[in-house]
Amino acid sequence: MITVHANFHSHFKELASTGEASFQIETPTVEALAESICEAYGPKMEAMLIDPDTHELNERGTMFVDAKGMRISMGDQLSDGDTITFLVGIAGG
Amino acid sequence: MESRLLRVDLTTGKMRSEVIPHSVFERWIGGSGINNWIMWEHFLTHDINCDPRGPDNIFVFGVGPLAGTGAGSGIKGRITFKSPCYNMFGDSAGGGKFPYMLRFTAFEYIAITGKSPKPVYLHICNDEVSLVDASHLWGRDTLETHTMLREELGTYPSHAHTLSISQAGENQVGIASVVSDALRIHARCGGGAVMGSKNLKAIAVQGNGGLKIQMPEEMLAWSDDFRQKIDENEAVYGFKRRGTLGAVEMYQHIGSHFWRNNQGNMFRGGEITSDNWVKKYHKYSEVCSSDCFIACDAKYKIDGTESEAAKKYIGETFRRPEYLTTGSAAGALDVRDWSEVAHWGKITNDYGIDNQDLSCAISFLMELKQRDLISDSDVAELFDREQSLRWGNMDDIEFCVESIVFQKNLFGKIFGDGPYLGAIRYSELKGQNFMKYATYGKGGASFTEEMRPFPTWMNNMAVASRGADHLKGIGLIEKFQRKDLSKIYFDGRTEAADLSVPTLKGASTALIENQVALLNSYGVCLFHWMLDPAGYTPQDYYGKAYAAATGIDRTPDELMLDGARICNLEKAFNSRIGMRREHDTVCERWMWEPTDEGMYPGSVAAEMFNPVLDEYYEWRGWDKDSGLQTRKSLEDVGLGDVADVLENEGSLA
Numbered sequence: 001m002i003t004v005h006a007n008f009h010s011h012f013k014e015l016a017s018t019g020e021a022s023f024q025i026e027t028p029t030v031e032a033l034a035e036s037i038c039e040a041y042g043p044k045m046e047a048m049l050i051d052p053d054t055h056e057l058n059e060r061g062t063m064f065v066d067a068k069g070m071r072i073s074m075g076d077q078l079s080d081g082d083t084i085t086f087l088v089g090i091a092g093g
Numbered sequence: 094m095e096s097r098l099l100r101v102d103l104t105t106g107k108m109r110s111e112v113i114p115h116s117v118f119e120r121w122i123g124g125s126g127i128n129n130w131i132m133w134e135h136f137l138t139h140d141i142n143c144d145p146r147g148p149d150n151i152f153v154f155g156v157g158p159l160a161g162t163g164a165g166s167g168i169k170g171r172i173t174f175k176s177p178c179y180n181m182f183g184d185s186a187g188g189g190k191f192p193y194m195l196r197f198t199a200f201e202y203i204a205i206t207g208k209s210p211k212p213v214y215l216h217i218c219n220d221e222v223s224l225v226d227a228s229h230l231w232g233r234d235t236l237e238t239h240t241m242l243r244e245e246l247g248t249y250p251s252h253a254h255t256l257s258i259s260q261a262g263e264n265q266v267g268i269a270s271v272v273s274d275a276l277r278i279h280a281r282c283g284g285g286a287v288m289g290s291k292n293l294k295a296i297a298v299q300g301n302g303g304l305k306i307q308m309p310e311e312m313l314a315w316s317d318d319f320r321q322k323i324d325e326n327e328a329v330y331g332f333k334r335r336g337t338l339g340a341v342e343m344y345q346h347i348g349s350h351f352w353r354n355n356q357g358n359m360f361r362g363g364e365i366t367s368d369n370w371v372k373k374y375h376k377y378s379e380v381c382s383s384d385c386f387i388a389c390d391a392k393y394k395i396d397g398t399e400s401e402a403a404k405k406y407i408g409e410t411f412r413r414p415e416y417l418t419t420g421s422a423a424g425a426l427d428v429r430d431w432s433e434v435a436h437w438g439k440i441t442n443d444y445g446i447d448n449q450d451l452s453c454a455i456s457f458l459m460e461l462k463q464r465d466l467i468s469d470s471d472v473a474e475l476f477d478r479e480q481s482l483r484w485g486n487m488d489d490i491e492f493c494v495e496s497i498v499f500q501k502n503l504f505g506k507i508f509g510d511g512p513y514l515g516a517i518r519y520s521e522l523k524g525q526n527f528m529k530y531a532t533y534g535k536g537g538a539s540f541t542e543e544m545r546p547f548p549t550w551m552n553n554m555a556v557a558s559r560g561a562d563h564l565k566g567i568g569l570i571e572k573f574q575r576k577d578l579s580k581i582y583f584d585g586r587t588e589a590a591d592l593s594v595p596t597l598k599g600a601s602t603a604l605i606e607n608q609v610a611l612l613n614s615y616g617v618c619l620f621h622w623m624l625d626p627a628g629y630t631p632q633d634y635y636g637k638a639y640a641a642a643t644g645i646d647r648t649p650d651e652l653m654l655d656g657a658r659i660c661n662l663e664k665a666f667n668s669r670i671g672m673r674r675e676h677d678t679v680c681e682r683w684m685w686e687p688t689d690e691g692m693y694p695g696s697v698a699a700e701m702f703n704p705v706l707d708e709y710y711e712w713r714g715w716d717k718d719s720g721l722q723t724r725k726s727l728e729d730v731g732l733g734d735v736a737d738v739l740e741n742e743g744s745l746a
């Protein structure tokens with residue numbers, strides 16, 4: 001069991017009704033974290049987080065990064081104490 | 094597909110209507126592609142090295158074939174001209190209802206040349222056109238001009254929709270913009286100065302004609318599918334709520350803002366670092382164009398309770414600031430109050446002036462003051478008064494804006510063409526080299542985001558046909574680290590999404606430039622595509638809508654070639670006026686000064702700049718030494734005739 005911290009921004013924050021949360025997950029993977037988050041916050045969060053066609057992390061208008069600013073993918077491993085940040089990916093205007 | 098072009102010679106007052114034949118659409122798609130071709134042909138018989146503020150310059154407005162068809166992908170009109178501030182190819186997109194209403198008249202393209210002996214506006218009412226005295230509008234800002242024209246022209250056959258300039262355009266300020274319906278700005282490259290130089294205050298359109306869609310059934314089916322896709326994309330709901338301000342928190346997290354003239358890359362100070370203000374205070378939503386399934390636009394109205402500063406703006410209402418309005422105010426100028434940021438957006442719109450150029454010019458000077466490189470008396474010399482030039486001081490900033498708009502003083506005159514020429518002129522005036530504090534690419538003002546960690550963005554800034562630009566290349570594969578996109582476009586390779594290597598960055602620029610050229614030529618908004626660039630591909634998914642609207646059925650590969658053709662024509666324009674590889678560069682700050690905060694510290698453009706630029710030329714088939722096009726590269730995209738012109742003028746590799 002590891003603990004992973006999640007930072008939610010913009011639309012993610014609204015869906016989670018919080019900017020931060022911690023999750024205890026059995027398997028140290030992004031996939032397990034994503035499952036926990038969907039379970040905690042329901043179908044809208046799932047729609048934001050998971051691509052229904054590929055079951056990968058949703059790439060459309062989103063950005064999920066580790067502490068070094070690198071985008072994470074479903075298959076990535078996590079370590080105890082990691083922080084993952086959930087952002088919307090948009091630019092310009 | 095057939096469309097009409099209205100040609101207006103303001104010197105003689107003569108106007109004529111021309112049919113744009115199907116073959117032109119087959120070659121140039123529409124929108125920006127056709128605008129470019131109209132300008133190219135114009136400069137085959139007029140001196141391309143003419144003064145952009147002189148009567149020989151041309152001002153083209155065009156709207157692409159998907160606009161207003163019910164496709165739901167937003168509508169963007171485009172203005173195209175030789176830029177008075179950068180002295181190269183210039184164009185700028187804008188939304189609002191003007192472009193869509195133009196399609197409901199007899200025309201979709203307008204080409205204006207010459208110079209009117211007195212201020213006029215062009216009135217298009219279905220197929221009737223007239224030049225009307227505009228002396229009562231001269232001296233008005235864009236909101237007043239729009240309001241007066243609406244009243245004056247009545248509601249038949251429709252409300253009037255307008256494109257207008259403010260006092261900045263009248264004064265031929267290089268960075269003056271053109272504003273659609275007093276709300277949506279064609280900000281870049283100084284189209285307002287071109288209109289002003291022609292004594293053209295506004296264009297007003299009224300129409301109730303219809304649009305002809307070649308394959309209506311197919312169009313409806315496409316539109317239904319698109320609507321469903323948009324509705325299923327949860328990220329769209331977040332985007333509706335915040336528009337591009339959703340980027341504020343992301344950029345704050347990774348360090349991608351442009352703070353104090355890009356001395357840093359994080360916003361400072363409380364609420365400005367998040368998008369909470371927008372959620373709390375934006376008052377009502379609206380769609381910027383009439384044909385958009387997203388509707389990211391919204392308005393605010395300040396009631397004075399939001400903050401201490403907000404008391405200055407009670408009752409003020411305007412569009413919610415977009416990211417770059419925020420980036421320029423909260424970033425470049427370090428304004429920390431949201432109501433002041435919103436006010437910045439409003440004044441730059443009403444004065445019809447590009448807030449990217451403006452903020453880079455003002456923040457350049459603020460940095461000189463911060464570093465004690467200029468004294469209080471130097472500042473007084475520029476402004477004819479004391480001016481603190483303190484970061485974030487909105488009163489000072491507003492005076493800087495007015496100085497430029499009304500050409501009040503030396504500052505206004507020196508910096509009216511943006512930060513690059515402003516910095517050169519000011520360095521000359523003071524006998525000192527201040528260029529290391531100016532932020533620009535290829536002579537164009539920066540867009541106010543941190544770009545040094547992103548090699549594709551840096552390449553975009555260096556090669557964009559209209560100077561530093563985020564809307565020609567768009568480094569989204571890399572910025573959002575989209576390995577999936579990289580794999581799709583580069584045979585399963587992922588390097589385009591990897592920030593640490595130069596590989597596939599120049600290739601990404603070329604690829605996305607071609608795609609964006611297509612979207613700009615269809616006449617749609619870029620945001621729909623940006624929300625799912627793998628799903629709504631310009632050459633494939635949008636290509637079907639284009640076929641339905643025009644009857645021109647192209648394979649995705651053919652459409653990509655069309656996109657490349659459009660980009661090559663913009664490049665050829667700049668080659669004709671003498672631009673070469675040495676112009677495809679970025680400012681010293683980006684090149685050599687490392688970032689020292691955010692998630693990617695220590696980044697400088699120089700690390701990967703040349704290999705990326707070389708790769709870009711390779712992908713384009715251009716000569717790496719001179720940066721010029723080769724005959725083969727032009728013939729490959731069906732531009733043998735353009736190669737002939739360049740060869741005759743010694744501008745072909």
Ligand code: SF4
Nearest residue numbers: 167381385388389618
């Ligand atoms: S997405 Fe936003 S900017 Fe684009 S057309 Fe729609 S409302 Fe306008």
